[in-house]
Amino acid sequence: MGRNIIKAGTKIPKHIAxxxxxxxxxxxxxxxxxxxxxxxxxxRMIGLLERAFDLGVSYVTVYALSTENLSRPQEELNxxxxxxxxxxxxxxxxxxxxxxxxxxxxxxxxxxxxxxxILKNSEEKTAKYQDKCVNVALCYGARAEIVRAVNTxxxxxxxxxxxxxxxxxxxxxxxxxxxxxxxxxxxxxSNFLLWQCAYAEMYFSxxxxxxxxxxxxxxxxxxxxxxxxxxxxTDEQL
Numbered sequence: 001m002g003r004n005i006i007k008a009g010t011k012i013p014k015h016i017a018x019x020x021x022x023x024x025x026x027x028x029x030x031x032x033x034x035x036x037x038x039x040x041x042x043x044r045m046i047g048l049l050e051r052a053f054d055l056g057v058s059y060v061t062v063y064a065l066s067t068e069n070l071s072r073p074q075e076e077l078n079x080x081x082x083x084x085x086x087x088x089x090x091x092x093x094x095x096x097x098x099x100x101x102x103x104x105x106x107x108x109x110x111x112x113x114x115x116x117x118i119l120k121n122s123e124e125k126t127a128k129y130q131d132k133c134v135n136v137a138l139c140y141g142a143r144a145e146i147v148r149a150v151n152t153x154x155x156x157x158x159x160x161x162x163x164x165x166x167x168x169x170x171x172x173x174x175x176x177x178x179x180x181x182x183x184x185x186x187x188x189x190s191n192f193l194l195w196q197c198a199y200a201e202m203y204f205s206x207x208x209x210x211x212x213x214x215x216x217x218x219x220x221x222x223x224x225x226x227x228x229x230x231x232x233x234t235d236e237q238l
Contacts, residue, residue, distance in 0.1 A: 005218050006055060011225040013178035015059035016052055017193055017200065020045060021184030022208030024076075029208075035079035040210040042083055046091045049134055051214040053098055055221065059174050060134050061105070063192050067141035070110060084115050092122055092134075101129035105170035106140030135171060142194035145170055171196055179224045181217075183209040201227050 006012075020041055027037030045062055052060050065080060092102055104119045111119075119138070149168035153160045166172065177193060180200040187204050189197065203220045205212060 005215070005222055010222060012056045012221060013201075013224055014057065015061070015175050015177045015179075016057055017061040017063075017177035017180045017197060018045075018048070019063045019180070019182040019184075019190060019192055020209040021182060021186055021190075023210060025184065026208035026210045033079075034076055035083075037210060038076075038080055038083060039087075042087060042091060044210050044212065046094060047214060048212070048217055049095050049100075050098075051217055053095070053100060053132060055218075058132050059177075061137060061171070061177065061193065062134065063137045063140065063190075065106075065138045065140070066191060067107070067110075067139055067144060068191065070139065081112055081115050084118060088118055089122060092136075095134060096122075096126045096129070099129050099132060101126040101133040103133055103135045103170070104138055105135050105145075106138045107144065108139055110139040133174065135174075137192070140170075140192070142189075142191045146195060166195070169195060176200065178229075179203060179220065181205065181220050183207050183212045199229070201229070 023037035023041035024034035025037070026040070027034050045064075049060055049062075070077065096102060102122050102125075104123060108116050108119060119136075146169075149165060152168050153165070160168070166176075171193075176196045176198070177200045180189075180193070180197050181203045182188075183205045185204075185206045193200075201224050203223055205216060205220070207216060
């Protein structure tokens, strides 16, 4: 891996959120089908998860498929579903062997039934793990998540506080992301964790996701460690 740039005293974020952008463009540049890019992106995701948990990160949320992505050509979506069918148990098993729980967030009812079963079984296998977790966002949209939480609150017939509202979200019980990383040159949130990332430090990389290396992750964490997180306070109050 080369020289380790994570030094003693580096602040490690407790929760990292990752928008894994650029798989298709990475493949196209290499005259390969978009599905190849998604496969390489899944492999890179596993590598980054391993590195993150090795460094002491407790939670990682990865944006795998947005609700907006469902409008993509059916051939590409079928390729993504086939990746889950073929590799999800194998790849996620490597992560969960480390005592990491799995939570799938989003409206998974929009996925094929057999894919839903694979995801549900993986969640159940790791339900005992509470201290570390990887959230895989599939058929996820932050606005839809917030509307879902509002409707739940209305059904309960109670006003909610900010803390109470957070308990109605998919990430209930978890700390909000400290660091959000987006690859693929774009500088936007794309309807991802809008509530949870209110105070996240945002790191944008020009690299396409399959080429975002462990070293690049380390660099993002070192950048995060250099940030002063005020949460509305002055420097003197910190």
